[in-house]
């Protein structure tokens with residue numbers, strides 16, 4: 001931060017009044033606010049009032065950058081310079097069946113770019129990478145920073161949970177946003193996501209901004225705005241950010257649920273499964289390779305990554321990462337070692353036609369009702385349960401044909417999940433085109 005003006009004499013009321021009438025907060029005011037959030041000198045009702053004023057009036061780029069940096073600096077700033085080479089990270093705005101990290105992290109590491117990834121847990125209808133990894137017997141995702149650095153240096157990749165001291169301001173703000181209807185506010189989403197990525201210390205970050213019925217921003221226009229703003233503000237922070245806007249009008253992979261998604265990731269790494277999940281993983285990974293200077297073009301990057309699937313190196317790297325984090329690497333050779341649900345329930349088509357649309361957030365919520373996700377942070381996940389989809393949007397469906405298999409456990413709300421899933425899948429009489437998978441690419445110069 002360049003502005004060294006003291007933040008001592010700035011009162012919450014002054015900041016609130018300024019934003020209430022649509023004024024632009026300066027850097028000192030924003031830093032005073034974030035400091036007040038972390039040290040408790042701003043009351044929850046004052047913070048909440050300011051969040052609402054920000055939602056109503058928006059924020060300029062200058063304000064958004066200042067908020068992002070103040071939040072990033074509100075706790076530990078990781079210094080990964082001891083790890084040699086370019087360090088890369090990837091972030092998804094959240095989706096259903098969105099397992100790209102488990103695929104691209106080992107593949108990118110095989111191509112010589114180190115992946116130092118900090119991930120989150122699932123909340124609501126979206127899944128979280130940490131919960132998926134913990135479905136692997138023995139796997140640890142909590143690690144001190146020294147061990148994290150050592151693992152990334154030695155084997156080229158690690159995926160761990162964010163430490164408690166990473167962007168603590170975001171934890172307070174996010175909890176208040178969650179209960180004040182201020183989650184889907186552009187500058188607040190941007191500063192929340194970017195502050196954590198900036199504090200986590202990587203040089204190159206690729207963002208996967210989802211669009212569609214299972215995304216935080218359902219419309220393409222809003223998704224583009226979010227992606228452009230994140231790339232613009234991220235690059236102003238001095239790191240290399242780019243973004244893909246990818247489809248979430250249906251689950252990305254066909255498996256939804258923690259152990260199930262690990263299984264599908266292994267199938268992709270083993271070369272047994274193709275489709276949208278593999279395509280998006282390779283596109284994101286290729287942009288990490290070009291951003292890090294390891295590939296000249298995205299096409300070359302995709303070829304390099306695909307070659308690591310064909311040679312088996314990607315799957316072996318995943319096994320190496322699992323072993324390094326205490327997990328059982330044999331799951332990569334034998335997915336029957338993953339937790340399995342006690343029973344399954346089939347969902348079949350009542351009428352013939354075409355699968356014309358999927359309410360994707362509801363598919364995620366159905367998986368949550370089975371026990372694959374959380375409504376509240378304290379909810380306990382069942383790693384074995386979830387949904388396997390057998391049809392994608394545009395597919396022809398015969399009467400009584402299998403649409404999905406629910407993997408249910410003892411604590412599953414199987415009737416609630418079945419009904420929600422059934423209503424989420426629309427079957428119509430007319431053929432529909434398949435959704436576009438990659439809607440746009442936002443690089444620094446597009447933002």
Ligand code: URA
Pocket residue numbers: 093094183188189190192193216
């Ligand atoms: N993910 C985050 O981390 N923060 C947001 O505000 C939205 C999605």
Ligand code: CA
Pocket residue numbers: 440441442443446
């Ligand atoms: Ca572009």
